[in-house]
Structures are given as C-alpha cells and as structure tokens.
Amino acid sequence: MAVDMSMQILVVDDYKTMIRIISNLLKQLGFNNVDSAADGAEALEKMRHGGYGLVISDWNMEPMTGFELLTEVRADAKLKPTPFIMVTAESKTENVVAAKKAGVNNYIVKPFNAATLKSKMVSVIGDF
Amino acid sequence: MAQNNALPRAIEHALSHLGDTIAPEANLAEVLGAFETIITTLQDSMNECDTHINAGLQSVKEIIQSSSDELADLPLWNIAHLKEAKEEVSIVVNATECAANQIMAHAETILNADSSVPEAYNNCVTDAVMQIFEACTFQDITGQRLSRVTEEFNAVESQVVRSMKIIGIDNSATDSVSTDKDRSKRDPLLNGPANEGEGVAQEDIDALFD
Numbered sequence: 001m002a003v004d005m006s007m008q009i010l011v012v013d014d015y016k017t018m019i020r021i022i023s024n025l026l027k028q029l030g031f032n033n034v035d036s037a038a039d040g041a042e043a044l045e046k047m048r049h050g051g052y053g054l055v056i057s058d059w060n061m062e063p064m065t066g067f068e069l070l071t072e073v074r075a076d077a078k079l080k081p082t083p084f085i086m087v088t089a090e091s092k093t094e095n096v097v098a099a100k101k102a103g104v105n106n107y108i109v110k111p112f113n114a115a116t117l118k119s120k121m122v123s124v125i126g127d128f
Numbered sequence: 129m130a131q132n133n134a135l136p137r138a139i140e141h142a143l144s145h146l147g148d149t150i151a152p153e154a155n156l157a158e159v160l161g162a163f164e165t166i167i168t169t170l171q172d173s174m175n176e177c178d179t180h181i182n183a184g185l186q187s188v189k190e191i192i193q194s195s196s197d198e199l200a201d202l203p204l205w206n207i208a209h210l211k212e213a214k215e216e217v218s219i220v221v222n223a224t225e226c227a228a229n230q231i232m233a234h235a236e237t238i239l240n241a242d243s244s245v246p247e248a249y250n251n252c253v254t255d256a257v258m259q260i261f262e263a264c265t266f267q268d269i270t271g272q273r274l275s276r277v278t279e280e281f282n283a284v285e286s287q288v289v290r291s292m293k294i295i296g297i298d299n300s301a302t303d304s305v306s307t308d309k310d311r312s313k314r315d316p317l318l319n320g321p322a323n324e325g326e327g328v329a330q331e332d333i334d335a336l337f338d
Contacts, residue, residue, distance in 0.1 A: 013268070015267065015268045015271055017264060017265075017267040017268060018265065018267075018268040021261045021262070021264055021265055024258075024261050025258070025261065025262075028254070028258055058268075059317075059318070060272060060318055060320065065315055065318070067315065067317065068315075089268070089269050089272055089320060089321035089322070090317065090318065090319060090320070091321075091322045091326075091327030091328050091333075092317075092319055092322070092327060092328065093328050093332075094317060095317050095319070096328060096333050096336055097336070098317055100336060100337070106337055107333050107336075107337065108330070108333075109327070109328070109329075109330050109333060110265055110268060110269055110321070111262070111265040111266065111269065112262075112265070112330070113259075113262045114258050114262065116330060123337070
C-alpha cells in the first residue's frame with residue numbers, strides 16, 4: 001500500500017533544535033505535515049486528539065519519557081496501532097531490548113543522518 | 129562565669145581566714161591547723177572547678193561526637209563522579225569543535241559550488257544544507273551531557289550545604305537538591321549519550337529489528 005505523504009507525523013523531543021532538524025529532514029523526504037511536542041505527556045495529549053500516522057520520539061524527557069509515552073500508546077486501544085520510532089542517545093543494548101519489548105517499531109541512535117531516518121521509516125511505514 | 133572566679137575567691141577567703149585564725153602568738157600546731165583548713169578549702173574549690181571544666185569538656189565531646197555521627201550518616205558522595213563530569217565537559221568541547229568544522233565545511237561547499245548548471249547547483253546546495261542540519265544534532269547530545277554535569281554540581285552543592293549545617297556554619301542559601309530532575313532514579317534505563325567506543329552501533333540495533 002502506498003504511503004500517504006500527507007499523513008501527520010508527530011516529532012517528540014525536549015530539544016527544539018532536534019525537532020527543527022527532524023522536521024527539516026522529513027520535509028526533504030516529502031512529509032510536510034509535521035507536528036511536534038516537547039515531552040511525552042504533551043505528545044500523548046495531542047495523540048488523543050489528532051490522528052498521527054507516525055510518531056518519532058526521543059527517550060530522555062520530562063515529565064514523561066519517550067519510553068513511558070511508548071508504553072502509554074501501546075496500552076491505549078485507539079493509539080496502539082500507531083507506528084513508533086525511537087530516536088535517542090540511549091544506546092545500550094538494554095535500552096533497545098526494553099523498547100522493543102514495549103512495542104517500538106524501530107530505533108535510531110543519535111547522532112544519525114537523513115539516510116538512516118529514511119531507511120527506518122521505510123521499514124516501518126513502507127516504501128516512499 | 130562564676131566558676132572562673134571561684135578559685136581566686138577561695139584563695140582570698142582562705143588567706144583572710146588564716147589572718148583571722150592565727151594570732152601573733154600562735155603555736156606550730158595552730159599554724160599547721162590553719163594551713164590544713166586552707167588546703168581543704170582550696171581542694172574543695174578546685175574540685176568544684178574540675179567538675180565545671182569536666183562538664184564543659186563532656187559537652188564539647190558530645191557535640192563533636194554528634195556532629196561526627198551526623199556527617200558519617202550523610203550519603204557517600206563519590207569524588208570519581210567529578211572526574212566523570214570533567215570528562216563529559218571535555219567530550220562536549222570536542223563535539224562542538226567537530227560540529228563547527230563540519231558546518232563550516234559544508235558552508236564552504238555551498239560557497240564554492242558552480243552555479244552555472246542550476247539543477248546540479250540546487251542538488252549540491254540541498255545536500256550540503258541537509259548535512260549541516262545533521263551536524264547540528266550535536267546540540268542535543270551536548271545538552272544532555274551538560275545536564276549530567278549540572279546534576280553532579282547540584283549533588284556537590286547539596287553535600288556541602290548539609291555538612292555546613294551539621295557543623296553549625298550558618299548558610300543563608302537554601303538546599304538545591306534537584307530531585308525533580310533525578311530521572312535515573314525513576315528510570316534506571318536512562319544512561320544518556322554513550323562515550324566513544326561504548327554503546328551499541330546502529331547496525332547492531334538494526335539486527336535486533338530484522
């Protein structure tokens with residue numbers, strides 16, 4: 001099934017610089033409908049109001065981490081199917097394993113480049 | 129300070145008593161008896177001084193012991209953490225230098241690009257700009273590293289303030305223990321950016337998802 005390039009993507013990170021970077025990368029990839037949240041709690045609130053086709057989230061945030069957000073999303077019947085990619089500096093194996101157990105669709109370690117972001121998005125939402 | 133004057137008063141009293149007791153024609157036994165009275169009086173006074181001094185010393189000893197016990201009860205702060213914080217700062221310095229060089233290199237690419245062929249020029253500029261954005265990811269990682277350094281300084285400050293309170297040094301500054309941001313206690317998986325050579329490479333992570 002062809003990827004809907006107009007789908008809304010939610011970028012979650014407490015660093016505005018990172019949101020700006022990922023948003024620009026997404027626009028270069030053809031996704032112009034990008035929203036953002038500064039932490040897991042704000043992201044969860046937005047997700048419960050809007051339909052997002054993909055969530056790209058950092059891990060280390062307050063008051064709700066990206067891992068906690070992932071857990072909440074997977075526990076919510078409506079939000080559960082939402083594709084979720086973790087983009088984080090947390091690079092220990094235990095982190096990746098825990099996120100995978102919690103239901104993350106893919107995991108990108110910072111620093112990353114546009115090619116990595118695209119390849120992980122393709123593996124999660126399909127080719128575009 | 130009554131006890132400080134007790135001994136001199138006792139001596140004065142004894143000498144006065146001696147003068148009153150011994151008549152000019154007193155015999156040896158009477159003189160010895162008077163001196164015995166003086167000695168007994170002085171001994172009583174000195175015993176009383178000893179008691180006060182001992183009580184004072186005991187009080188000081190108890191204060192020192194109590195302070196020592198309270199200091200010993202403080203959570204151990206590992207000075208090795210300061211060394212780690214210094215290393216974090218050093219890594220930040222290197223990372224920012226590296227990012228600055230990358231950004232400047234890509235900016236130079238744009239400046240030197242041949243604009244005679246618009247499409248090629250456009251692709252060149254776009255590629256360089258995207259690599260500049262990628263280089264800017266240093267800010268996120270350096271920010272996380274510096275946050276850990278800040279937490280370490282907060283821990284040092286807290287320890288110093290608590291120690292000062294225990295030993296009775298007045299300090300008008302309030303405790304600044306940052307418990308709200310003590311994320312690692314709430315989430316043991318929060319380790320922050322890995323140092324070079326540590327952490328898992330993207331290829332190894334990809335293998336877990338294949």
